[in-house]
Amino acid sequence: MDLHFDLISLHFIELIRSRKCTEALEFGQKKLTPFGKVSKYVEKLEDFMALLAYEEPEKSPMFHLLAPEYRQNVADSLNRAILAHANLPAYSSLERVIQQSTVVRQYLQQEVDKAFLDK
Template structure:
């Protein structure tokens, strides 16, 4: 059984808190125009340097999402000079996007040279990941290879999201929006309640069903 909504209808939530949660999500995801509209309509104060930072992060995010990783790396080094130097996993993943772009463009010789000069120096702990990418070169149609997911938008999205969070953390800002953290906390609470009271007491949490309730 689920929790009866009538049990929490009497709970009052401060409207300013809701605005803060929404603003956090918009800033995190670089919705600049919507941030401007929200702050204008509600009279909220924008975080210092908020719009300028969002514009830079938005450009970096979209370059990574489009597979233009070298441009994303250049802009990241301008915005957060030592970030990639301290985060080898993220740096490798960004460079891998460029490798994939070369493979998709059928520039296999250039891709091989890039892997040897830019990816191989990351060391032994990256051999497994490097082998996965190098396997793409063995197929005339890489999109039909067992490693086809490395060519997907989902993979670029994953890397772009990781980069965005890392840039935020580098600037001493939350790496996840308040809305994400609230949903994560809700799921953990439901899991703990199920463990404490029995699996049949609380159904598995579904955000889609919750929004419809």
Template sequence: MDVDPRHYNHVAINDNDIHNIVLSYLVHNCYKESVESFVASTGMKQPADCVEDMEKRKRIFHCAVEGNALKAIELTEQLAPDLLEKNKELHFDLLSLHFVELVCSKKCTEALEFAQNQLTPFGKVEKYVSKLEDFMALLAYEEPEKSPMFHLLSLDYRQQVADSLNRAVLEHSNLPNYTAMERLIQQTTVVRQCISEENAKKLMDETLGVSLAVLISCSLAISSSLGQLVLILASNRSQVNPRDAILSQLMKIILKLEDPTLVTLRRITFIERA
């Protein structure tokens, strides 16, 4: 649910906060030229070693995106020597990128040898088994890009691995692995979801309250009719045919089921199901 902007137009915003949010996004994504222009235009102080760090991460990122995974691994080990040793999943993803490049280059024998030497050891861990099966299945297709595992060859997959690598390098350097802008969007999304759930719960409670009241009303009406039926049968044993009395009273009950109260209940029930 969107909030009326008039409710927060009066909230003061510090320009420095906005500048820091934008700068963190540019630095995180290694937009070196944009960082320099932004710092110059706003008069902000550029973080120490910012440019050098961005250049190194940018090279690693581009190597991963372009499919040169072995070079990305080499540069990562230079910048963060123990990172891939500790982060086995990321190491596997980078090695798998190289395997995919070999498959796409029709170097199937080389790809198989690489998989046996570099990827097979990961098969001892359960969570890598299904991934290994998907990658190895690529060898069975003359046109891997048309296989069910085609997404493993996509730019999106390489981008995903490169993003994970970039975040890991930042975290290894004790820097935020998410930008302030991303965190703000995440927090805003969670708040909106909580508000929506709270409003939905409140509406459901109100609806259930009305439904309960209607059910009680209907139950009382039917109980009253049944009570009248018992009295009729008890007081007119000889004068009224029990069968006729029962049919007559049942007809009254049926008519009560068309009472507006029950119609309301039906409408509420329909709304809840919808």
């Protein structure tokens, strides 16, 4: 259900980004309104709808919803769902190696910084 909500809300945001506010409002009323009955979605819905109040939504307090990171998070969730449905691991071996090497690098950097500060 969360992924469904995220995908619908992403479409809503793309309509706003394209300055199709009337279409976004109609889409929101038709597709997002049912989620308003579920308390965990209410705050997000308010944020999405608030974007309509701004002539330049990218300058609104909810600008983060228009950021590429939000779109990427939804895409990542969709990819994980597809992989889970296909009984495949959520992350490839290469992704796991990169994640592990990043953690090791961060740890080593902290140790170097700590050793440097102790001197």
